[in-house]
Amino acid sequence: MNESTLIDMRNIRKVFYTHELETHALAGVDLRVDRGEYVSISGPSGCGKSTLLSLTGLLDVPTEGSYTLNGTPVANLSANDRAQVRNREIGFIFQAFNLIGDLKVLENVEVPLTYRPGISRNERRERARAALERVGMAHRLNHYPSQLSGGQQQRVAVARALVGEPSILLADEPTGNLDSKNGEQVMLLLNDLHQSGATIVMVTHDDRYAAFARRQVFMFDGKVVDEDTLEKLREQEDRRVRELVSQSEQSQTMALGS
Ligand SMILES: Nc1ncnc2c1ncn2[C@@H]1O[C@H](COP(=O)(O)OP(=O)(O)OP(=O)(O)O)[C@@H](O)[C@H]1O
Numbered sequence: 001m002n003e004s005t006l007i008d009m010r011n012i013r014k015v016f017y018t019h020e021l022e023t024h025a026l027a028g029v030d031l032r033v034d035r036g037e038y039v040s041i042s043g044p045s046g047c048g049k050s051t052l053l054s055l056t057g058l059l060d061v062p063t064e065g066s067y068t069l070n071g072t073p074v075a076n077l078s079a080n081d082r083a084q085v086r087n088r089e090i091g092f093i094f095q096a097f098n099l100i101g102d103l104k105v106l107e108n109v110e111v112p113l114t115y116r117p118g119i120s121r122n123e124r125r126e127r128a129r130a131a132l133e134r135v136g137m138a139h140r141l142n143h144y145p146s147q148l149s150g151g152q153q154q155r156v157a158v159a160r161a162l163v164g165e166p167s168i169l170l171a172d173e174p175t176g177n178l179d180s181k182n183g184e185q186v187m188l189l190l191n192d193l194h195q196s197g198a199t200i201v202m203v204t205h206d207d208r209y210a211a212f213a214r215r216q217v218f219m220f221d222g223k224v225v226d227e228d229t230l231e232k233l234r235e236q237e238d239r240r241v242r243e244l245v246s247q248s249e250q251s252q253t254m255a256l257g258s
């Protein structure tokens with residue numbers, strides 16, 4: 001690991017236990033992200049992208065493996081310590097925006113700073129206003145989220161993610177709830193932020209948007225794979241589905257006696 005490494009995850013495993021079922025959501029993932037990088041994570045539904053992102057953002061802990069964030073080992077922190085590190089280091093952008101409906105735009109963006117000691121009310125306001133300016137939303141400070149379009153809400157959510165000057169922005173399907181025009185605007189915004197130095201990890205289904213990132217990471221079945229392997233695995237999966245469909249068609253035809 002060197003100075004420029006921001007995220008260093010090794011052999012990360014995550015098992016979810018529900019009823020008598022074990023789900024191996026991550027089966028030994030290594031992920032390294034340098035300061036200033038823009039990385040996308042893509043792969044089929046259920047392959048573990050959101051799980052990996054929430055571990056990266058300290059919303060959850062790995063079952064096994066090591067994780068160093070900005071020089072600090074964080075895999076075994078208590079929930080309290082995790083929340084503190086998260087507030088300082090991480091800005092999250094979610095598919096569903098997750099703004100607080102009863103708070104105005106400016107107040108929503110102030111929220112992360114209210115958990116920081118030593119920031120006055122005035123400074124909080126000013127920093128929130130500046131973050132909203134960066135995302136082109138300074139003209140809607142006193143609106144409520146429900147009074148904004150989806151694209152505008154996501155820009156406010158980006159401002160909230162930025163306001164605490166975190167080390168890294170994590171985005172999980174940030175365009176998933178947006179039409180293509182608004183989706184593109186949010187992608188251009190992330191691009192601008194990257195160009196002005198932000199480190200970004202973004203999960204996306206959409207190949208067009210994955211290509212905005214400077215490095216693409218592909219996942220399949222809880223593992224990081226290279227692009228060619230992913231292509232082969234996808235083809236295998238498609239073949240298997242086609243076989244199942246044709247078997248089911250055959251048995252239906254037989255059942256109908258035709
Ligand atoms: N809290 C949980 N409890 C039990 N199983 C879970 C939990 N969260 C995720 N899983 C399982 O872990 C696997 C990976 O889920 P994850 O949400 O990371 O997938 P994903 O790649 O983000 O999928 P999508 O593209 O559909 O969002 C899935 O099989 C899922 O059912």
Ligand SMILES: [Mg+2]
Pocket residue numbers: 049050051
């Ligand atoms: Mg997901």
